[in-house]
Amino acid sequence: MGIFGGTISSLERGLDFSAMKHKAIAQNIANVDTPNYKAKSVNFKNFLSDAKHSTISAYRTNEKHFNFQMNTSSPGVNNYADFQYSQNGNGVDMDKEQANLATNQIYYNALVDRMSSKLNTLQSVIKGGR
Template structure:
């Protein structure tokens, strides 16, 4: 039995990875709010998380090495640069109010994932201890 390789742990892990990457991008945006020509970055990981949730659980058995392997292709979170806006006279497009709101939203999302992960570990701990 694979306790930590289940789909719930995989989805939570990928969600945490995406939230951490988004935190880094938002931090860079805030740090460069006054940097001339800096373009804001954003992380798109909802599609990757959806792929992780829909990953097939069926493993194929190859009877010949010439048979194709079944594997999932996960590209991971994508960092995107927004180039079509400009908020400052120096062609910087970082909106500090938007970035602070995104930072708070990402922190709430990250904390929710951590709480869920802790709940899963608490359940495992209860099972290991025999329900007491």
């Protein structure tokens, strides 16, 4: 479970989610004028469940080789296929995307602050409280 009871790994997953959400929002904003582009969204529940199932293990020729895994796709990303916001078939609402971007930035900053606090605590323990 680790020194902090899995807190750092939970924060890491939260940061991964926030980065994936930021990427989806940035793609939506970049394609605001693209005809027939459908907005993308990232759902945290889907992100966690898809992340568990979208990894593959590397083939090891010897049991002494390191075992590692990698993601095969972008987990948790959903397209709104039937949604149309403008006349050209585009499904991006710029005001909504900017609000989502600001909300995600606040969430990301909070996670970074919490991670920094945990690592500073660990550093203090290693130094013996000095």
